[in-house]
Amino acid sequence: MAKMLTLxxxxxxxxxxxxxxxxxxxxxxxxxxxxxxxxxxxxxEDRAGELPTVRTPVTICGKGGGRSAEGADILNRLGHPDALWLEGGTFGWLAQNT
Incomplete structure (x- = not known):
């Protein structure tokens, strides 16, 4: 399973x-x-080629850990071994940064 990035x-x-x-x-x-x-x-999966190679890809969903973890796993499998998913997701980020 892909690794998590903390907020x-x-x-x-x-x-x-x-x-x-x-x-x-x-x-x-x-x-x-x-x-x-x-x-x-x-x-x-079809659009992974659009991702820049100079920055680490981080997938985000609402709460973090569901769709975002699955997305990071997909990217890992497609040649982005450094792909991460965001702890707390969109809602966690917005709660701490608005």
Whole structure:
């Protein structure tokens, strides 16, 4: 299983990471982390080639650990061994940073 990135680690060095929100469009529009790119989990495998190689990919979902962990696993399998998922997800980030 892919490794988790803590909210504190993201806050400490945000430019190191490429944030990918893997939720559905409706959820993304309702609330998302500033700078996150929206690639639904169902499209992630087909669109993985769009990810920049200079930053560590970090998948995000609402609470963290469900769809985001699955997304990071997909990216690990597709040649992004450093892909992580975000602890606390969108809601955790927004709670600490708004």
């Amino acid at each position: 504190a680690a993201l806050a400490g060095d945000p430019d190191r990471f490429h944030l990918i929100d893997v939720r559905d469009a409706e959820d993304f529009v309702a609330a998302h982390v500033t700078g996150a790119v929206h690639i639904p989990l169902t499209e992630l």
